[in-house]
Amino acid sequence: MTTSDIDEAKLNEFMTKVVNELGGAWSASLVIIGDKLGLYSAMADSRPITSHELASKTNTAERYIREWLANQTAGGYISYDVATGKYTLPAEHALALANENSPAFVMGLFQITSVLIKDESKIVSLKPFGQGKELTGAITILCSMGPQNDPSNPIMWPIL
Numbered sequence: 001m002t003t004s005d006i007d008e009a010k011l012n013e014f015m016t017k018v019v020n021e022l023g024g025a026w027s028a029s030l031v032i033i034g035d036k037l038g039l040y041s042a043m044a045d046s047r048p049i050t051s052h053e054l055a056s057k058t059n060t061a062e063r064y065i066r067e068w069l070a071n072q073t074a075g076g077y078i079s080y081d082v083a084t085g086k087y088t089l090p091a092e093h094a095l096a097l098a099n100e101n102s103p104a105f106v107m108g109l110f111q112i113t114s115v116l117i118k119d120e121s122k123i124v125s126l127k128p129f130g131q132g133k134e135l136t137g138a139i140t141i142l143c144s145m146g147p148q149n150d151p152s153n154p155i156m157w158p159i160l
Helices: 008-036 039-043 051-058 062-074 091-097 107-118 120-124
Strands: 079-081 086-088 139-143 155-159
Touching: 008 039, 008 062, 008 091, 008 107, 039 051, 039 091, 051 062, 062 079, 062 086, 107 120
Parallel strands: none
Antiparallel strands: 079 086, 139 155
16 A cells, blocks of 8 residues: 555544544543542532632642643533633533542543553453453453453453
C-alpha cells in the first residue's frame, strides 16, 4: 500500500477518533485527581466558585486548580460563567462525581480505567486471554473478555 492509496477522509475520521479517545483518557486521570483532592466534594453544593476560592477551600495551589477547572470545563463536567469568572458543578454532575451514596456515582469506573492503564503490562502477560488468572490486588473485578467475549470465561482484574 502506498500513501496514494490512502483515503484521506477515512484517515481524518480515524485521527479524530484517536484524538477524542486520548482526550478522554487524559481527562479520566484528572477526574481521579479531582476526586482525590476533594475538588468535586468542595463544589458539590453547586454554588459558583472561583479558582482562588476552590484552591483555598481545598488547600491546593490555585495555578493547578485553574488548569484542572479548564480541563473539566472543556469536558463539560463543570460550567463556567464568563461574566463572573466562576465555576459551577451542576447538581446532576455532583450526584455522579461527589456523592458516594448515589446510584449514579461513577468514580469507581474512573478508578477501573486508571488501573487498566497502569497494569496494562500485567494484563498483556495473561495471554492467551480467557485463562481466568487473578492478578494481585485486594479486590478483583470480572471482565467478560474471554474468547468471543464469552462471559463464562472471564479474565479477573484487580481493583485496588
